[in-house]
Each structure stands twice: as C-alpha cells, then as structure tokens.
Amino acid sequence: MTAVGVQPSAVGRGDVVLRADGLSKRFGGLLAVQNVSFSQYDGEILAVIGPNGAGKTTLLNLLSGVYRPSSGRLHLLGRDVTQEPMEARCHAGLGRAFQIVRPFPEMTVHENVTVGALFGTRGTTLGQARERAYDLLERTGLAAHADKEAHELTLLQDKRLEVARALATQPRVLLLDEVMAGLRPGEAQEAVGLVRSVRDSGVSVLFIEHIMPVVRDLADRVVVMDQGQVLAEGTYHEVTANPQVVAAYLGTEEGLHA
Numbered sequence: 098m099t100a101v102g103v104q105p106s107a108v109g110r111g112d113v114v115l116r117a118d119g120l121s122k123r124f125g126g127l128l129a130v131q132n133v134s135f136s137q138y139d140g141e142i143l144a145v146i147g148p149n150g151a152g153k154t155t156l157l158n159l160l161s162g163v164y165r166p167s168s169g170r171l172h173l174l175g176r177d178v179t180q181e182p183m184e185a186r187c188h189a190g191l192g193r194a195f196q197i198v199r200p201f202p203e204m205t206v207h208e209n210v211t212v213g214a215l216f217g218t219r220g221t222t223l224g225q226a227r228e229r230a231y232d233l234l235e236r237t238g239l240a241a242h243a244d245k246e247a248h249e250l251t252l253l254q255d256k257r258l259e260v261a262r263a264l265a266t267q268p269r270v271l272l273l274d275e276v277m278a279g280l281r282p283g284e285a286q287e288a289v290g291l292v293r294s295v296r297d298s299g300v301s302v303l304f305i306e307h308i309m310p311v312v313r314d315l316a317d318r319v320v321v322m323d324q325g326q327v328l329a330e331g332t333y334h335e336v337t338a339n340p341q342v343v344a345a346y347l348g349t350e351e352g353l354h355a
C-alpha cells in the first residue's frame with residue numbers, strides 16, 4: 098500500500114470503464130454541467146474537484162442516473178447507458194455511496210449489507226446475499242460490529258457501512274460522494290486506506306472531495322470543474338500548479354489548500 102502523503106503511482110491505461118462525452122445538464126436558465134467529457138480507466142481512482150457550485154454533485158447525479166443529461170452521452174463498460182435508469186446502471190456495474198449515510202437504523206449492520214446484496218444484483222439468493230455481506234464486513238473492517246444495530250455505529254463506521262452497502266451490488270465502478278465529510282484527519286486517513294483497498298480489489302473509484310490532502314493521497318488523476326465545465330485534468334500536482342485552477346479557488350493558493 099502506498100504510504101500516506103506519497104504520490105500514488107500512475108495506473109497503466111487499460112480499458113475505459115466510464116466515458117462521458119459532452120454531458121450537459123440544464124436547470125431552467127442555468128447550465129449546471131456544461132459539455133463535460135472525460136474517460137476513467139480500469140483500476141483508476143479519479144477525483145472530481147472544484148469550488149462550491151462547480152457542478153460536481155450534478156455530474157455525479159448524471160453518472161449514477163439520478164438525472165438524464167440535457168445533452169451528451171455516457172458509456173459504462175462500453176455500453177451506452179445514457180437513457181438507462183439508476184437500477185439498470187447499478188445492475189450494469191455502477192455503485193454509489195453517499196455523503197449522508199442512510200442505513201436502516203433498526204436493522205443490524207449485517208442485515209443492511211445483505212439488503213444491498215439482494216437488491217443490487219439480479220438472481221442472488223438470500224443465502225448468497227448473507228454470505229457476501231459477511232465477506233464485505235470483513236473487507237471493510239466491520240466484522241466485529243455485524244450484529245450491532247446500524248444506529249449504534251460511529252461516523253467512521255457509518256462510512257464503512259455505506260461503502261460496504263455500495264460494494265454489495267458488486268460494482269466495477271464505485272462513485273463516492275464526499276464520503277470523507279465530517280471525519281477527523283486520522284479517520285479520513287483510515288477511510289483513504291479503505292478506498293485504496295477497494296481499488297486493489299478491482300473496482301475503479303470516482304470520487305468528489307473537498308479535502309485536498311485526501312485528493313493528493315488517493316487520486317491517480319484529477320478532473321477540476323468550475324462553473325459547470327472541466328477546467329483542467331491531470332495528476333494532483335499538475336492541476337494544483339495550474340494558474341487557472343488556483344484562480345478558480347478564490348484566486349489564491351491558500352484557497353486551494355484550505
């Protein structure tokens with residue numbers, strides 16, 4: 098595992114798992130996402146960053162199928178999923194974990210993950226779902242808490258549960274929506290380790306994040322958005338040295354690293 102604070106090694110450019118071509122989303126008179134194109138490669142951890150209101154969440158909602166784009170196309174594992182609803186994208190290999198964790202509070206941790214396994218993949222029996230859930234609790238460091246009710250978990254454990262539930266649908270690409278939010282620095286580093294282990298298990302990860310040290314430690318490549326558009330793309334060091342990116346973040350280096 099890469100030591101924290103060391104630039105992750107670039108991944109080899111394998112197959113494209115996710116490809117956005119000219120995605121746009123209009124809300125009335127506002128173009129929240131404007132002609133966004135990028136590719137994500139197999140095994141890659143890709144960060145999407147940008148100042149408040151840049152369009153990151155709207156982009157994630159376009160990728161996961163919460164919204165249909167006003168124009169543009171999206172390919173998942175080579176298949177055009179532009180018009181497909183969320184469940185179809187989930188079955189096709191796209192998983193999503195949210196910033197606000199919403200487990201079923203009265204169900205146990207194991208039951209919560211079992212539900213994800215049952216409904217996220219077709220043709221899974223209850224027995225298979227329960228077994229997969231135990232395996233995922235091991236992988237996400239929650240095995241000791243399997244029988245606790247979900248409301249008893251700490252925030253970091255909640256985040257682990259959210260990732261376990263998303264993985265229960267057996268995604269090839271996992272979308273993470275600011276999952277580090279609210280964590281203390283030490284906890285965020287633990288979560289960084291968890292995301293790396295997810296990637297090492299063969300799942301490509303696309304994440305939105307405001308915490309720049311997390312982006313630096315985790316991302317193989319970074320897409321920077323501003324005012325709905327892609328402003329820059331490259332390694333963490335490339336994009337943070339880009340004057341246009343610095344200017345977009347309040348015009349100061351401090352703004353970027355705040």
Ligand SMILES: Nc1ncnc2c1ncn2[C@@H]1O[C@H](COP(=O)(O)OP(=O)(O)OP(=O)(O)O)[C@@H](O)[C@H]1O
Pocket residue numbers: 124127129147148149150151152153154155156
């Ligand atoms: N459902 C909606 N209806 C109308 N406008 C919206 C809607 N969702 C987002 N917007 C607008 O689209 C723009 C982009 O918002 P979005 O939430 O995608 O940005 P963001 O980069 O995720 O911001 P933040 O970092 O603050 O979460 C903003 O101007 C926002 O007000």
